[in-house]
Amino acid sequence: MIAEYEIKLAVPGDAFAISELSRDTIEYGLPWSWTSRRVATSIADSSTNVAVARQAQRLIGFAIMKYGDEDAHVMLLAVHPAHRRKGAGSALLDWLEATARVAGIKSIQLEARARNTGAISFYRQHGFVQLGLRRGYYQRVEDAVRMAKDL
Ligand SMILES: CC(C)(COP(=O)(O)OP(=O)(O)OC[C@H]1O[C@@H](n2cnc3c(N)ncnc32)[C@H](O)[C@@H]1OP(=O)(O)O)[C@@H](O)C(=O)NCCC(=O)NCCS
Incomplete structure (x- = not known):
């Protein structure tokens, strides 16, 4: 089933929830490097987009993409386990791609x-x-x- 998610740029208050989701679903078995402070730095960085997916105002996924001149790099992307296979990851990636195209990025x-x-x-x-x-x-x-992926 495809559910509806609101995708928006993260705000500083999202940093802790994002860092916890990274620790638990991406960095498992590794030293935790995407701490709340590092995520907050990315949210404030003008060459990085931190996007969040919300459902009923609850943060259920996020993605971080850093921009170069012609290329962009997806640093992290995760969806809460309870919300997977319902299109939230695709909605986040589509949002990043659309934003990159507008910025003239050639490849992700x-x-x-x-x-x-x-x-x-x-x-x-x-x-x-x-x-x-x-x-x-x-x-x-x-x-x-x-x-x-070439855009
Ligand atoms: C990878 C991840 C972001 C996908 O998010 P999601 O919301 O479940 O993805 P979607 O529902 O948009 O999936 C779209 C399609 O991708 C493919 N897909 C997604 N997860 C898959 C899986 N675990 N195995 C095989 N195919 C998968 C399927 O084709 C799926 O379509 P379908 O459900 O109709 O078969 C999510 O599993 C996740 O957070 N994983 C842990 C963190 C992670 O690995 N992040 C990526 C590296 S940074």
Whole structure:
């Protein structure tokens, strides 16, 4: 079922919830690097978009994308486990893509944990292609799959 989500830029008060979701659903098994302070820095950074998905005013997902001159990089994207497979991740990624197109970005790049087959399938579904592997990218604990999409 496709549910309706409100996608908007994050506000400083979202930093803690985002950092907890990153710790629990993306950085599991790794040292926690996306602390509330780091997320707050990204929210304030003019070359980074932090988007949040809300349902009934509750934050249920987020995405962080950093802009270069021609490329943009998805740093993090996650949906609360209870809200998966209902289109929230797609709504966040579509929002990032639409924003990047308006900004004249030519390609979006990202890394996913090599064992995270669900995320790799999700990005493939959205037209990302696999470019290669980065050995030990995650604190030397796990490899990363590099993916990209030309806009
Ligand atoms: C990856 C993630 C963001 C997807 O969010 P989501 O809201 O469940 O995604 P959607 O509902 O928009 O899925 C769209 C399509 O992507 C594919 N997809 C999504 N999750 C998948 C999974 N676990 N396995 C296989 N395909 C998947 C499916 O084709 C899906 O369509 P369908 O449900 O009709 O089959 C979510 O699983 C998540 O937060 N995972 C943990 C964090 C993470 O891995 N982030 C990415 C790396 S930073």
